[in-house]
Amino acid sequence: MMRRSLGSRLFDGANIIFMLALVFVTFYPIYYIFIVSVSGGSAVMRGDVGFWPVDFNWQTYLLVFQDPSIGRSYLNTILYTSVGTVINLICTTLCAYPLSKRDFYGRGFFTLMIVFTMFFSGGLIPSYLLVQKLGMMNTMWALVIPGAISVWNMIIMRTFFQGIPNELYESAALDGASELTSLVRITLPLSKPVMATMAMFYAVGHWNSFFPAMIYLDEKAKFPLQIILRNMVVMGEMSSQSQEISGVYAAVTSTNIKYAVIIIAVVPILMIYPFIQKYFVKGVMVGSLKG
Amino acid sequence: MPVPEAASTSGGLQQPEPHRRASREPRHGGWREVWRQLKQSRYYYAMFIIPFLFFVIFCYIPMFGIVIAFKNYNVFDGIAGSEWVGLQHFRNFLSDPYFYKLIRNTMLIGFYQILFAFPAPIILALLLNELRHALFKRFVQTVSYLPHFLSTVVVCGIIVNFASFEGLINQFLGVLGMEPIHFLMMPEWFRTIYISSEIWQGIGWGSIIFLAALSGIDSQLYEAATIDGANRWRQMWHVTLPGIAPTIIIMLLFSIGAIMAVSFEKVLLLSNGSNFETADIISTYVYRRGLVSSDFSYATAVGLFNSVVALVFLTIGNTLSRRVSETSLW
Numbered sequence: 001m002m003r004r005s006l007g008s009r010l011f012d013g014a015n016i017i018f019m020l021a022l023v024f025v026t027f028y029p030i031y032y033i034f035i036v037s038v039s040g041g042s043a044v045m046r047g048d049v050g051f052w053p054v055d056f057n058w059q060t061y062l063l064v065f066q067d068p069s070i071g072r073s074y075l076n077t078i079l080y081t082s083v084g085t086v087i088n089l090i091c092t093t094l095c096a097y098p099l100s101k102r103d104f105y106g107r108g109f110f111t112l113m114i115v116f117t118m119f120f121s122g123g124l125i126p127s128y129l130l131v132q133k134l135g136m137m138n139t140m141w142a143l144v145i146p147g148a149i150s151v152w153n154m155i156i157m158r159t160f161f162q163g164i165p166n167e168l169y170e171s172a173a174l175d176g177a178s179e180l181t182s183l184v185r186i187t188l189p190l191s192k193p194v195m196a197t198m199a200m201f202y203a204v205g206h207w208n209s210f211f212p213a214m215i216y217l218d219e220k221a222k223f224p225l226q227i228i229l230r231n232m233v234v235m236g237e238m239s240s241q242s243q244e245i246s247g248v249y250a251a252v253t254s255t256n257i258k259y260a261v262i263i264i265a266v267v268p269i270l271m272i273y274p275f276i277q278k279y280f281v282k283g284v285m286v287g288s289l290k291g
Numbered sequence: 292m293p294v295p296e297a298a299s300t301s302g303g304l305q306q307p308e309p310h311r312r313a314s315r316e317p318r319h320g321g322w323r324e325v326w327r328q329l330k331q332s333r334y335y336y337a338m339f340i341i342p343f344l345f346f347v348i349f350c351y352i353p354m355f356g357i358v359i360a361f362k363n364y365n366v367f368d369g370i371a372g373s374e375w376v377g378l379q380h381f382r383n384f385l386s387d388p389y390f391y392k393l394i395r396n397t398m399l400i401g402f403y404q405i406l407f408a409f410p411a412p413i414i415l416a417l418l419l420n421e422l423r424h425a426l427f428k429r430f431v432q433t434v435s436y437l438p439h440f441l442s443t444v445v446v447c448g449i450i451v452n453f454a455s456f457e458g459l460i461n462q463f464l465g466v467l468g469m470e471p472i473h474f475l476m477m478p479e480w481f482r483t484i485y486i487s488s489e490i491w492q493g494i495g496w497g498s499i500i501f502l503a504a505l506s507g508i509d510s511q512l513y514e515a516a517t518i519d520g521a522n523r524w525r526q527m528w529h530v531t532l533p534g535i536a537p538t539i540i541i542m543l544l545f546s547i548g549a550i551m552a553v554s555f556e557k558v559l560l561l562s563n564g565s566n567f568e569t570a571d572i573i574s575t576y577v578y579r580r581g582l583v584s585s586d587f588s589y590a591t592a593v594g595l596f597n598s599v600v601a602l603v604f605l606t607i608g609n610t611l612s613r614r615v616s617e618t619s620l621w
Contacts, residue, residue, distance in 0.1 A: 011421070210443065215582055
């Protein structure tokens with residue numbers, strides 16, 4: 001039993017205070033944004049909102065949901081995220097599975113070729129020109145295809161696959177299973193945790209993605225949520241609809257609207273956050289220690 | 292003195308089996324072996340073809356596209372038809388005084404990032420490790436990861452609104468009796484804002500790797516240290532830090548590799564006409580010249596310069612690390 005000296009106890013106390021402060025600093029900004037978004041506009045303007053909503057109301061959210069550009073961009077983002085994540089999972093699995101097999105001829109070469117791309121790339125301009133040349137400008141494909149495989153994620157998946165005992169594959173082969181059957185009926189069922197983790201990582205990536213949409217999409221109707229969010233919250237442009245509506249309702253200011261839009265962009269992430277929690281820490285650990 | 296095994300192998304058949312000898316023969320048998328292995332792996336190739344094409348098309352072809360940095364690329368002549376200008380673009384930006392401001396900005400931000408944002412997760416991991424209450428520790432960890440999952444736009448939205456003239460931060464300063472500050476308009480504040488937001492977003496997520504490394508330290512080492520009379524500080528110095536040193540070094544190397552690749556999106560969103568002095572970095576310059584002004588060749592040349600310098604830093608760091616410790620990336 002370690003003697004607990006006074007210095008040691010003070011340290012523990014300070015540590016706990018530090019942790020509480022960290023939790024506060026992490027949580028408060030989001031909390032503040034939420035309470036402002038449900039507060040009355042005039043209270044917000046006066047700077048009255050501190051730790052609790054003032055003049056609690058849902059007006060802002062009603063207005064926000066009435067704005068067509070926000071609703072459309074939300075649907076766009078859901079579309080891009082779903083399609084993108086499915087493509088991600090398929091491509092990453094098709095990449096990780098062969099690379100995890102020791103009897104894959106050329107495995108070392110292919111692995112090197114892929115890992116090299118983590119350290120060096122063509123850069124922004126050549127990639128942009130390529131997308132142009134492939135005729136993907138102003139389409140969803142420019143958002144979901146160039147990023148189809150993340151090498152980091154692929155390595156995590158490969159490490160996981162490597163942990164599946166070879167005996168399972170051998171006995172399946174004896175029973176006459178093809179490689180594809182092995183993949184589908186042995187590997188995939190055992191890989192549910194890593195698949196879930198990968199799906200989460202990729203999905204969050206798509207949901208939060210903004211720059212590819214900014215450079216590849218021209219039509220406002222195709223914009224994802226992050227672009228609309230940027231326009232409203234970072235650059236302070238309000239769509240004309242929001243402006244005229246907020247003029248009519250004195251209880252809603254532009255600050256209210258901005259903060260409400262942030263909240264609706266963040267809520268899906270917050271909702272799936274507890275589920276990601278379960279899997280991702282293990283996933284990152286596996287990937288980092290062995291990768 | 293002959294070993295029993297030696298006796299049996301020397302007494303019995305000496306020639307290796309015929310087919311193995313065939314595969315050791317130079318040309319003919321060698322190719323047959325290659326073909327056999329290729330055929331055996333054919334299902335793997337069928338699966339792998341999609342990822343392979345992906346990397347070739349979206350990673351390697353752009354690498355070859357770098358050649359336009361040495362030409363005056365325009366859309367009509369295409370890559371092959373554009374005139375060759377050699378190192379002209381490189382000469383241009385290296386003789387441009389503004390370019391050195393860009394380098395200064397990029398490297399200062401990168402340097403501060405390593406100085407402040409890199410140690411933060413390590414310190415957090417060490418402190419978390421010292422918490423005795425498992426549930427509290429889990430709770431703090433869970434909350435700390437959250438900012439990592441917020442998009443750059445959301446984080447910048449928070450910054451822009453909190454740091455605005457009427458925003459939360461200035462309101463708080465008002466409570467303390469201080470004058471409000473135009474944070475986002477003033478170049479002096481940009482680096483602080485940027486680094487602080489990087490720490491806010493990254494400290495929790497970054498600590499995961501170090502916590503994993505910490506859990507890998509043999510607890511017997513701690514017991515031995517306690518028996519030798521080491522208090523908590525000495526234990527940390529002699530057991531903990533050396534235990535996670537390899538992880539720290541690897542992560543440091545990654546950070547050095549990223550020095551030139553300062554988080555481009557965040558800078559893009561936070562920079563405005565007023566803070567260009569410190570906020571304009573190489574990658575945002577590449578974006579402006581290349582995609583906004585369509586100066587493709589010039590921008591590619593700058594981008595190439597950026598990538599090469601980053602690679603050089605990484606290689607130097609890697610070599611140094613290999614000499615000094617046993618850990619390195621390659």
